[in-house]
Amino acid sequence: MIWLFQNANYPFLKYKKWGYAISLGLTLLAVGVIVARGGLRYSIDFTGGTLVQLKFDQPVESQQLREALSSMEGLSSSEVQRFGDPTDVVIRAQVPEGEEDVFGDRIESHLRAAPQLEGREFEVVRTEAVGPKIGDELKTQAVLAIVYALVLILIYVAIRFDLKFGVAAIAATVHDVVMSIGIFSLANKEISLAVVAAFLTIVGYSLNDTIVVFDRIREDLRGMRREPYATIVNTAVNQTLSRTFITSGTTLLVVLFLYFLGGSVIHDFAFALIIGIVIGTYSSIFIAAPLVVDWHRRFEEGRAPASGPGKKKARAR
Numbered sequence: 059m060i061w062l063f064q065n066a067n068y069p070f071l072k073y074k075k076w077g078y079a080i081s082l083g084l085t086l087l088a089v090g091v092i093v094a095r096g097g098l099r100y101s102i103d104f105t106g107g108t109l110v111q112l113k114f115d116q117p118v119e120s121q122q123l124r125e126a127l128s129s130m131e132g133l134s135s136s137e138v139q140r141f142g143d144p145t146d147v148v149i150r151a152q153v154p155e156g157e158e159d160v161f162g163d164r165i166e167s168h169l170r171a172a173p174q175l176e177g178r179e180f181e182v183v184r185t186e187a188v189g190p191k192i193g194d195e196l197k198t199q200a201v202l203a204i205v206y207a208l209v210l211i212l213i214y215v216a217i218r219f220d221l222k223f224g225v226a227a228i229a230a231t232v233h234d235v236v237m238s239i240g241i242f243s244l245a246n247k248e249i250s251l252a253v254v255a256a257f258l259t260i261v262g263y264s265l266n267d268t269i270v271v272f273d274r275i276r277e278d279l280r281g282m283r284r285e286p287y288a289t290i291v292n293t294a295v296n297q298t299l300s301r302t303f304i305t306s307g308t309t310l311l312v313v314l315f316l317y318f319l320g321g322s323v324i325h326d327f328a329f330a331l332i333i334g335i336v337i338g339t340y341s342s343i344f345i346a347a348p349l350v351v352d353w354h355r356r357f358e359e360g361r362a363p364a365s366g367p368g369k370k371k372a373r374a375r
Contacts, residue, residue: 066296077344088240101250104193107152108161111183117144126172158187200254226349230341234264238333252327260334267342288351306339
């Protein structure tokens with residue numbers, strides 16, 4: 059496939075309106091799905107609940123545990139996950155408010171008496187309780203972590219390059235995060251602390267890919283001064299195409315292995331990264347670069363003296 063990137067000269071900016079339309083449409087769809095479902099699904103990290111890790115004397119089917127928990131009084135909902143070894147199981151349960159600290163013992167007692175687990179011995183490895191107040195604080199901190207990251211990115215890129223590059227980078231990064239959250243909602247997956255960490259990783263990964271493109275644009279602006287601004291940007295995107303796809307492809311390959319072979323504990327984290335890598339690569343080409351061109355055309359081209367043959371035309375306008 060490397061031949062696709064040799065002397066690449068694809069007219070990406072020619073299709074920027076298609077890129078904007080696709081992104082806008084998918085973003086509205088994502089927001090619509092979130093609103094229609096009454097918001098995002100949060101794990102007990104954010105909603106409050108009880109986590110119990112059990113170690114059985116022999117492997118046990120997750121379905122058996124789910125059936126045993128389904129008849130437990132007062133249990134709003136529960137999730138059963140494997141945790142490393144086939145005999146290790148983690149139960150995440152949403153429980154009545156104020157009972158997070160005591161519900162771990164109730165779950166243990168209920169499972170020991172459950173007919174589905176008759177003859178199965180287990181020990182409780184750990185029990186954790188998260189209250190709703192702590193969950194709300196974690197939600198706020200998670201949002202603030204992403205906002206702070208975006209603000210610092212804007213400042214860094216604006217100083218390192220130019221304001222228009224900073225705005226374009228932030229717009230592309232916000233696009234990536236919103237799209238990732240929307241796809242998570244479409245897949246009906248829970249937002250946990252691990253997933254928030256994945257979203258922050260997406261912010262960094264997407265920015266890194268965008269910065270590579272911006273750096274090449276800056277270099278080409280020095281060596282191609284007589285060319286139209288859009289041509290320079292499109293050339294820069296093509297010049298970084300092989301690096302973008304090779305880096306994204308190898309990273310995606312590793313994350314796919316994590317997704318399929320890493321187990322349920324890391325499943326959602328890997329899923330978020332897969333989405334982020336694909337969308338981040340797309341946004342660097344079809345969102346960030348075109349936004350730089352549009353900003354230049356809207357706010358700079360009319361007042362900045364143009365070089366070469368276009369100089370008189372720019373003044374005439």
